[in-house]
Amino acid sequence: MANKVVELEELGTLVADGDRVALGGGWFANHPMAAVRQLVRDQRRDLEAITIVGSVDIDLLLAADSLRHVTFSMVTLEAFGLAPHFRQKIEAGEVSFTEMTGLGLLIGLEAQGRGVPFLPYRGPFGSDLPGHYPDQYAEVDCPFTGERLTATRAIQPDVAIVHALRADPEGNAQWDGTSAADVEMAKAAERVIITCEEVVDRDTIVANAHMTKVPGYYVDAVIEAPFGAHPCTHVPAYGLDAWRIKDYVAATAEGFDGYLDAIRGETEADYRKRVVGEDRMPVLRGLVDQARVLTPTDG
Amino acid sequence: MANKVVELEELGTLVADGDRVALGGGWFANHPMAAVRQLVRDQRRDLEAITIVGSVDIDLLLAADSLRHVTFSMVTLEAFGLAPHFRQKIEAGEVSFTEMTGLGLLIGLEAQGRGVPFLPYRGPFGSDLPGHYPDQYAEVDCPFTGERLTATRAIQPDVAIVHALRADPEGNAQWDGTSAADVEMAKAAERVIITCEEVVDRDTIVANAHMTKVPGYYVDAVIEAPFGAHPCTHVPAYGLDAWRIKDYVAATAEGFDGYLDAIRGETEADYRKRVVGEDRMPVLRGLVDQARVLTPTDG
Amino acid sequence: MSDYEVHELMVCRVAREVDESGVVVMGSFTPLAYAAYMLAKLTHAPDAYLAGFDAVGMAPVQLSFTGVEAAAYKGAACRWGMLTEINSIHLSNNGGVEAVSSAQFDGDAAINLSTIGPFEEPKVRLPGGAGAAEVIKMYRKMVAYFGSHNPRTLVEKVPFVTGTRWKIGDESREAAGLLPGPVVVVTNLAVLIRDEDERPFRIESLHPGVTAETVVEQTGFELEVPDDIPETTAPTDDELRLLREQIDPHGTVAFDFMPGKERMAYLDRILDAEWSAAERAIGR
């Protein structure tokens, strides 16, 4: 059976300077942070990042001067504020951007994945965004009803990096919780890199076949990266490391060089030891255990 | 919690003469045969059936004079021959039909379900079928690249009937094996009827959430119908009752009135007793157990 | 009647818009909106169909910054991804109620989440709208909520339209293939509503102690001021108990209402409580 497993350190051979990179995850969930850190270590330059709802993944790449362009529908640290480097770099004119409507961006990725140059939908009528990007949004009339629809153009990333719960060596990748637009990114991209909490054997995949969202034939490389979404979540493996998100924001306020230097001077295993912490790991997993469902009888 | 469970005998209040009815399943898998038999008992008339790859479901409705029109991409009894009444009724000009290409039909259902009047795709270029149905197929040019694509028009059934492995009273419905176009039919239809092998409580659904393919908000009625796809398969509950498919073909050759009279004169529970048979049920389930995966070491 | 805080009043008022028709989708963890949906599902709308993150058919959950996503999946009937959600809910007219907040909002129910200053050279680059541009247009009801009702937020015309309701009146909405329904604005001062193309927002109710004059003064767009404006219905004891004890015991909703200086210390207290709960869960 094909074996696509490589080490995180080999990421640099799979992502080139200048590539258009789709980064998975959404909100605070499941961004491929171990891969992002590796891109920072590799000092990748001039990347275009594509994100639906980005977070510290995008912000860290901006801080590290790895991006020339960001395509997004939202980038936010939610309760922890606006994404600081996202603001700084765009406001200073140092990075160009394409702000898309969420559905336009998602359906653009979908279009590429299903082999059509565009898809129509009942679009964001009245929004000022489409007018800024005539190469991405157009109008199209239904040939049957005459209804005017929004057309969104197919978007093809050079590479998609998404973080899964587990994958087998062939690349069959599974999610249990949030998968966001990971599947659409993988289907749209020229090359697909799966990072995952755990590489498992095929039998484990078969036993949970309903959780396989990206089948192996799409996948070029499988990378085991435990806590690979940290400090973001990967449900059900761990909850949000809000404390380290706060540290991130605080480090930004103090100038960010120390934060970057630390990441560049260590391996991902070092990062896990230093930032996640052996003693903290079980508690971060416990954040999932303590999460509560309510029933009307609780009331 | 909403309780949408009704008896099979109430199907007649949910499907009216003249309705456009999408019937789930594909190949020999998973057609909603219990519901089909009930439509025969209810002597429904002038229905339009929509099927992707139909089988004895379509053929039986034709035999019972319940259809005025069939929209299909294939109707076949596979190893057991051409569908006999499908041939007879169309060759005699007694039933009209729309033969669509498989992807055109499926994407037409998809379009309706996702709220667009059409969808483009790289179509069945060179096929004679689209030219026969200008209301269903058209050409559309990509507004970005100019590429000429096939547009398939949204198809809206009045009602979809699909057979699931299990559903809860709210209508959350699960499949383990073949779901064919059941999901697209449910999403496209004005009303949705789920028949299922077993009605279960919500906890069972939650414990298998990855198998939920039609969520409850789509669903109007849930009907428990064990062996509800018989003589077709419902994997992993039971395999193909090839012996009863042969009986069906033989009954056709002898004139089909006896076959129809028997169904009309009994309840579905009677049918299970008479045709499936208490003693045969475990063997039909055993057809699933005996199915074998091969490994290269077998060689 | 118990004492309550204004964010509790707002949660309860937003909850009242939630009914059992259509799906309610929660994206980012926005505590006030989440609390309102949970409250509705635990009280008057037990059959409300909720989707949060990629959990579809959610049970109501307790709010927390670190575990709310995990909770969403625990009681959910179905797993999807973003694409299936947008096609099966937003774009297919299955959206029920959407509660959004934005940097700016105007009298045509347009929102700005993109920029302060020129779009290409922003003074403040805002986070962007995610799916809001399409969602607020498609959903049956739009609820906009603002913790601070002032004329810099509620403006006459947003300088940049990230998204808009598109059509307001039921008839023009239906003519455009959209579900008919109102736009309801819930703020720390009042409730505003608009449901006709040719009439502006009107004050539906005033929170206790707030005058119509204050609301007009603090609103950048035209308002219709009825002669007789009721007071916003107070939360019931049952609602307050559910909110405080079950839905939001750590107080995530109040966080958005904290003044700048107190925010970080307040957040630390919430996070301490969540950490302790996790430690207990793993038996430390």
Added chain:
Amino acid sequence: MSDYEVHELMVCRVAREVDESGVVVMGSFTPLAYAAYMLAKLTHAPDAYLAGFDAVGMAPVQLSFTGVEAAAYKGAACRWGMLTEINSIHLSNNGGVEAVSSAQFDGDAAINLSTIGPFEEPKVRLPGGAGAAEVIKMYRKMVAYFGSHNPRTLVEKVPFVTGTRWKIGDESREAAGLLPGPVVVVTNLAVLIRDEDERPFRIESLHPGVTAETVVEQTGFELEVPDDIPETTAPTDDELRLLREQIDPHGTVAFDFMPGKERMAYLDRILDAEWSAAERAIGR
């Protein structure tokens, strides 16, 4: 070399077209095509990615009329439905090899599965093409197989085009956005191949004892007849053993080659064997 039957030769020849690039999709249970895919996966193409019914990333399975669908799911890595399959395989140029049979086939690789006689008033209403119209065009390789090579099946021009290869030569396929690859016809007499727009099908190999003259006589469309035509490579002992003992012990492939009179009795024997296996499985 063992003795073998022509259907076994055909299975082995079709299997040789299966490689490890792209996905192979099996729709209806067509025993010869299924056997070929399984044989390939068990021999030279272990990484061939198979999808059958809604089971994606299948393990190879044993053939049976009553349980092949169940077997498909048992070792599969993934579950999809038809829509995801067509968008993720067929239409996105991930299709590897498609083996089809049809009522009629012509020199332009067009198939008829719709009608004998006028379309609206057919003499014989055929089953329809399912996804074939789109699939044979999109896939990298098209394999057409026919158990009875005769000029009524292999016709000059099909009277009704259910679907077609659309473009044949690699260059014209790539210009149309299609994967380049040949059309291979495997019959009970010979193997034909076409891979250029301007040249007709040519005889690639002849089965033992068959002459080029017979093939030309039995083919309704123009054929190029090379001077020196090799004999179709015989199945190996290993292939025959896998086919007979593992892949198709009940003999489902041979069923399609049975003369009319023997068909039903033969089918009964297969079904008896399958029933017995099921009884054993449940311990009767």
